Amino acid sequence: MSDEEDELILSELDDDELVEQMMDDLYDGMKEEIEEGVNILLERGWAPYKVLTEALVAGMKIVGNDFRDGILFVPEVLLAANAMKGGMAILKPLLAETGAPTIGRMVIGTVKGDIHDIGQNLVTMMMEGAGFEVKNIGINNSVEDFLEAIAEFDADILGMSALLTTTMPYMKVVIDQMVANGIRDDYIVLVGGAPLNEEFGKAIGADAYCRDAAVAVDTAKQFMTNRHNVRGG
Numbered sequence: 001m002s003d004e005e006d007e008l009i010l011s012e013l014d015d016d017e018l019v020e021q022m023m024d025d026l027y028d029g030m031k032e033e034i035e036e037g038v039n040i041l042l043e044r045g046w047a048p049y050k051v052l053t054e055a056l057v058a059g060m061k062i063v064g065n066d067f068r069d070g071i072l073f074v075p076e077v078l079l080a081a082n083a084m085k086g087g088m089a090i091l092k093p094l095l096a097e098t099g100a101p102t103i104g105r106m107v108i109g110t111v112k113g114d115i116h117d118i119g120q121n122l123v124t125m126m127m128e129g130a131g132f133e134v135k136n137i138g139i140n141n142s143v144e145d146f147l148e149a150i151a152e153f154d155a156d157i158l159g160m161s162a163l164l165t166t167t168m169p170y171m172k173v174v175i176d177q178m179v180a181n182g183i184r185d186d187y188i189v190l191v192g193g194a195p196l197n198e199e200f201g202k203a204i205g206a207d208a209y210c211r212d213a214a215v216a217v218d219t220a221k222q223f224m225t226n227r228h229n230v231r232g233g
Contacts, residue, residue: 011040019055026059027066029079031086038087048094049131056087057129064122064213074118084125102133104224107149108159109137111170116163119193122213123159130217132157143177150187156227157220160206162193172204179205188223190216 010033013021018037025033034056041051063080066072072080106127108120117139124136135153137145150158162168171191178184184205191206201209207223210216 010036015041015044015046019058022055023059023062026056026080026083026087027063029076029083031083034083034087035090038090042090042094048091048098049100051087052091052095052100052129052131056084056091057126060084060122060126060129061214064126067122068212068214077118077122081121081125084129088125088128100131103131103221104156105133105135105153106157106159106220107135107137107146107153107155108161109141109146109149110139110161110163111167111174112140112142113170114162114164114167115139116161116193119163119213120159120161123161123192123210123216126213126217127220130221132217132220143174146174147177147181147183155187156224157188157190159190159192159216161191162196165195168193168195168200169204171206175205188220188227190219190223192216 008021010018010021018040022034022037025037037055038051041055042048060080063072063077067074067077108124108127110117110120120136124134127134135149135155137149141149146158146160149155158174160171160174162171175184175189178187178189189206190208190210191201191204192210192212196209198209208219210219
């Protein structure tokens with residue numbers, strides 16, 4: 001790191017350079033720099049939604065991919081996530097004001113017996129970044145927790161996460177209960193977590209298995225588009 005690095009003044013960069021620098025800062029988990037970058041772009045007349053998608057979401061996608069590929073590890077992803085949160089805190093009220101498109105509503109949580117939440121926290125942030133409203137109900141959730149949350153939040157999508165082979169089967173318990181209650185078809189059910197695979201997702205009756213946060217966003221968007229088309233918009 002040379003002295004030149006220390007003297008980098010974000011406000012002196014043009015838009016493209018600034019966005020590129022923000023992606024680097026996000027990757028490095030630099031929260032204050034992200035907040036400053038967001039404010040500069042807003043002052044330059046960027047729409048909140050554009051700042052979100054082109055700087056933050058694009059940056060988080062790189063973080064998500066490198067996490068998946070083993071280039072980044074949990075502590076670094078958490079730092080990046082925290083920096084993203086700083087930017088989101090500035091943008092959220094503005095997005096609400098401008099009526100930025102909400103693509104859909106999602107409840108996400110880790111299943112009963114499992115206390116891992118890194119992956120689903122990443123999914124939460126990237127889903128929010130893509131324009132979804134997300135209610136994250138945390139770890140160790142029972143069937144009742146999930147069903148209550150999707151009803152209360154008026155969700156379109158239920159996302160379930162598990163990192164242990166011993167807790168994976170609980171996803172089927174939740175889906176079976178949805179079927180028993182006659183509400184299974186009202187929701188898109190996405191599942192994810194390290195030990196899962198596509199076959200498992202199909203076997204338990206989920207709509208899709210998502211191997212990482214980036215895939216979760218793309219899959220959710222695709223299902224919402226299909227759902228709107230089926231309903232006639």
